[in-house]
Amino acid sequence: MKAVTVSKTGPETHLVLAEHTEPGAAPGEAIVAVRAFSLNNGEVRAALHEGVDGDRPGWDLSGVVESAPKGSGFQPGDRVVGLVWGGGWAERVAVPTSRLAKIPDGVSFEAASTLPVAGLTAAIALQKKAIGKGSRVLVTAATGGVGVYAVQLAAAAGAHVTAFVRAAANTEFLRNLGAEEIAVGLEAAEKGGPYDLILEGVGGTLLGEALMWLAPRGVCVLFGDASQDTLTTFDARRFRLQSGGAYGGTVLYGFFLIDELTRPEGAADGSAILADLARRLSEGSLRPVIGRTAQWTRIDKTARELLKREFSGKAVLTVGG
Structure with a gap:
C-alpha cells in the first residue's frame, strides 16, 4: 500500500x-x-x-x-x-x-x-460563545480553510460577520460567503467592533490588538498562528476593564482540535x-x-x-x- x-x-x-x-x-x-x-x-x-x-x-x-x-x-x-x-x-x-x-x-x-480539520474547527470554535441575530463576529485569516467555513457558519447563525484581511482583493469573495463587513487592516477591524466573538487564526501582533476589541463578556478563540509570530503583547487594562466601553468577562480561549474531540468530559x-x-x-x-x-x-x-x-x-x- x-x-x-x-x-x-x-x-x-x-x-x-x-x-x-x-x-x-x-x-x-x-x-x-x-x-x-x-x-x-x-x-x-x-x-x-x-x-x-x-x-x-x-x-x-x-x-x-x-x-x-x-x-x-x-x-x-x-x-x-x-x-x-x-x-x-x-x-x-x-x-x-x-x-x-x-x-x-x-x-x-x-x-x-x-471538512474535517477546517470545518470542525470553525463549527466548534463558534460554539464557545452563543451567537445569533445581532451578535457581532470577527473572523481573521478569513480566506484560509477555517476562515472560509467560519464566515459561512457564523452568517448562517444570523450574526453580523466582519472578515479581517490584509488587502482588499478578497472583498467580493468574502461578501459572497456571507461577510457583511470586510476590514482591511487593524484600524478598520477595530472600528467594526466591539465583537461578541472573535475567531483568531493569525496570532502575534494581531492577537494582541484583537483582545482589545472584545465586547463585555466577549470571547476570543485562538485557533491558529499563521503569522508564526510567537510574541503577543496587549493592553491588559483594556482587555479586562474597558472592552466596548463597559467592564469585564472577556475571555481568551486557546483552541486545540484534538483536545476538543478527545477530552474525558464534554468532548x-x-x-x-x-x-x-x-x-x-x-x-x-x-x-x-x-x-x-x-x-x-x-x-x-x-x-x-x-x-x-x-x-x-x-x-x-x-x-x-
Missing part, C-alpha cells in the same frame, strides 16, 4: 509516495479506501520543517468504507469523510468511527475532504458535526473553497505552493487514477 511519507535526503525534506504495510483496524475503527484528502497549513509546515524520515502525515480524508465494526452504523461501500491524527494520506486508513461521517449523494469526495461529537457539515454541503448552504486540485503524485509540489500562499482556500489531492 502506498502512503505519503516524509523523506529526508541530506538537508532536503520532501513528501513522497512510499510503500507501507496495510492498516489493521482496532476496536471502534473502520478501514477506509481513500479517494481524496486535503492539506492543512500546520501539518504541511510540520512535515516539511520538522518531520522525521519515514513519518506519515495526514489528517483529512474522504473515501469508501471497506470494513467497519458491527453496530457502528457504517457498512462496506458507504461514502465517508473522516479525521485521523496522522497517516491519513494513504490508499487505505483505519479511522475511528467517532470521527467518521457518511457523505450525502451529490457531495464529491474532493469537497468532503475539506465535541466529531461524527455528528461532520455529518451536519456534509449535509450543509449537500443542501448548498455551505460551500467549500478549493484553490488547488491535483493527483496525489504531486504532493510535494502542492504542499510547497500551499505554504507560499500561491492560492486561496484548500488544496485537495485525489488518490489513484
Whole structure:
C-alpha cells in the first residue's frame, strides 16, 4: 500500500509516495479506501520543517468504507469523510468511527475532504460563545480553510460577520460567503467592533490588538498562528476593564482540535458535526473553497505552493487514477 511519507535526503525534506504495510483496524475503527484528502497549513509546515524520515502525515480524508465494526452504523461501500491524527494520506486508513461521517449523494469526495480539520474547527470554535441575530463576529485569516467555513457558519447563525484581511482583493469573495463587513487592516477591524466573538487564526501582533476589541463578556478563540509570530503583547487594562466601553468577562480561549474531540468530559461529537457539515454541503448552504486540485503524485509540489500562499482556500489531492 502506498502512503505519503516524509523523506529526508541530506538537508532536503520532501513528501513522497512510499510503500507501507496495510492498516489493521482496532476496536471502534473502520478501514477506509481513500479517494481524496486535503492539506492543512500546520501539518504541511510540520512535515516539511520538522518531520522525521519515514513519518506519515495526514489528517483529512474522504473515501469508501471497506470494513467497519458491527453496530457502528457504517457498512462496506458507504461514502465517508473522516479525521485521523496522522497517516491519513494513504490508499487505505483505519479511522475511528467517532470521527467518521457518511457523505450525502451529490457531495464529491474532493469537497468532503475539506471538512474535517477546517470545518470542525470553525463549527466548534463558534460554539464557545452563543451567537445569533445581532451578535457581532470577527473572523481573521478569513480566506484560509477555517476562515472560509467560519464566515459561512457564523452568517448562517444570523450574526453580523466582519472578515479581517490584509488587502482588499478578497472583498467580493468574502461578501459572497456571507461577510457583511470586510476590514482591511487593524484600524478598520477595530472600528467594526466591539465583537461578541472573535475567531483568531493569525496570532502575534494581531492577537494582541484583537483582545482589545472584545465586547463585555466577549470571547476570543485562538485557533491558529499563521503569522508564526510567537510574541503577543496587549493592553491588559483594556482587555479586562474597558472592552466596548463597559467592564469585564472577556475571555481568551486557546483552541486545540484534538483536545476538543478527545477530552474525558464534554468532548465535541466529531461524527455528528461532520455529518451536519456534509449535509450543509449537500443542501448548498455551505460551500467549500478549493484553490488547488491535483493527483496525489504531486504532493510535494502542492504542499510547497500551499505554504507560499500561491492560492486561496484548500488544496485537495485525489488518490489513484
